Amino acid sequence: AQKVTQAQTEISVVEKEDVTLDCVYETRDTTYYLFWYKQPPSGELVFLIRRNSFDEQNEISGRYSWNFQKSTSSFNFTITASQVVDSAVYFCALSEKAGGYQKVTFGTGTKLQVIP
Amino acid sequence: GAVVSQHPSWVICKSGTSVKIECRSLDFQATTMFWYRQFPKQSLMLMATSNEGSKATYEQGVEKDKFLINHASLTLSTLTVTSAHPEDSSFYICSARGHGWGYFGPGTRLTVT
Numbered sequence: 001a002q003k004v005t006q007a008q009t010e011i012s013v014v015e016k017e018d019v020t021l022d023c024v025y026e027t028r029d030t031t032y033y034l035f036w037y038k039q040p041p042s043g044e045l046v047f048l049i050r051r052n053s054f055d056e057q058n059e060i061s062g063r064y065s066w067n068f069q070k071s072t073s074s075f076n077f078t079i080t081a082s083q084v085v086d087s088a089v090y091f092c093a094l095s096e097k098a099g100g101y102q103k104v105t106f107g108t109g110t111k112l113q114v115i116p
Numbered sequence: 117g118a119v120v121s122q123h124p125s126w127v128i129c130k131s132g133t134s135v136k137i138e139c140r141s142l143d144f145q146a147t148t149m150f151w152y153r154q155f156p157k158q159s160l161m162l163m164a165t166s167n168e169g170s171k172a173t174y175e176q177g178v179e180k181d182k183f184l185i186n187h188a189s190l191t192l193s194t195l196t197v198t199s200a201h202p203e204d205s206s207f208y209i210c211s212a213r214g215h216g217w218g219y220f221g222p223g224t225r226l227t228v229t
Binding site: 037042043044045047050091102103104105106107108109 | 148150158159160161162165207209211213217218219220222223225
């Protein structure tokens, strides 16, 4: 069975600090996909990134960067120079084929509060 | 990008009544739709998966007779919460998937009084 663990329940940082959100996953599949979503207070999920299990190249996109380490089953997310608008709940998710469907399992989320 | 809409965005209903939530894929044909439920300050939990024209597959612990899912067309799926009770109050999010990746709807907040 697939499982996603986000050990950090809540994080508070002061604006302009860097912050890393941790994600550890479990799966028996060799082909799978990992995601990060942002959920602001409005509730709508905002897609941030998708990475497949064969691509361990880390990525930087503006103030966001991701560190995928297959050896440790981790997919961490870093926000550089955090801003108040980054305050939200961030979910890490894992997708693998279950019964032919791309079933997505979400972590419990990390609530990030950026203090001005 | 692909857009998925949900209607209504929020609804308040009295205990014992039924509520229907619609999920539409606006610019693609969704062969598969997923329904998730999110309780306050908790994660999203998959409730059921449905393919167009066939019965939905429910996750363990989700009552089929209480949460009726209909996926009658390639652009529309509905979730009906029958005989709603206060414990059904939650945020319901759908995800629609065509040939590519799934896209999430904006969610529907249900409050049962």
